[in-house]
Amino acid sequence: MKDEMMIRMSTETCGVLANVGKHYPIEFRYLHHSYNALLQAAQANHPADAFLRALPKLEGDISDVSPQEMHILFAQLRIALESLQESSPGEAARLAAAADR
């Protein structure tokens, strides 16, 4: 899976989790499978990346994981992938120039 797709999925999941309990109750615990799959795919794309290696896999009893905690997991993954996109010199220069405009 491409990084861009994983970033999009993480971003949209973060948006959904931000509304859990606030606007509508949804079952969110199935998302741990999605998170682990995305993390695995990201690490497969970038096996030497220290940031991705530092991210936790969600294992064992997840019944006490809150929506906010699930959100943090996806948010960390999102930061790692977005920063990877910027880490190529050409991309970094382009993004820095765009941000300064």
Add this chain to the structure above:
Amino acid sequence: MRRHREWVRHLICAFVRDSEQAEDLAQEVFCRVHERRGDYVAQGKFTAWLKRVAVNVARDYLRRRKRAVLVPLETVENTLAEDSAFDPAAAFASRMLREEIREAITSLPQEQRQVLILHYFGERSVEQIAAATNSPIGTVKSRLFHSRRRIREALAAAAAAAQEQTEQGAKNR
């Protein structure tokens, strides 16, 4: 108007740091709301629209006064957390945030740390953060860019140091 007056006045006071002026500006907010009531499209929350008008009135006043007022981090976070499902500060203290990442975020300059936490853990858009911190959108984007890069560099350095320690330990055996 009575229902919203107090929090609008409180929000404006957080920007202008003058309670009397905030009272006058709150009055201006409701005048603008009355004049522009046709602009409000009943799809989103009225309070969100009202908040935007209040922030714009405060910013216009500061611009007129031509004096920069530094908005404290706590004020910004409290202001933005009012109608958020998530508390950015609680997210930062969460067990799910890896310690290495927490340390890297803690070591960021305040402005970069602020926008990173609000954007990724508080689910605030660049535009919302720009309005709350009285900063241009480009500045917020730049701070996000640099904060991500610094975290990446910090984690890479920590991993390299750990690797070196492991190799040294293996040599010493």
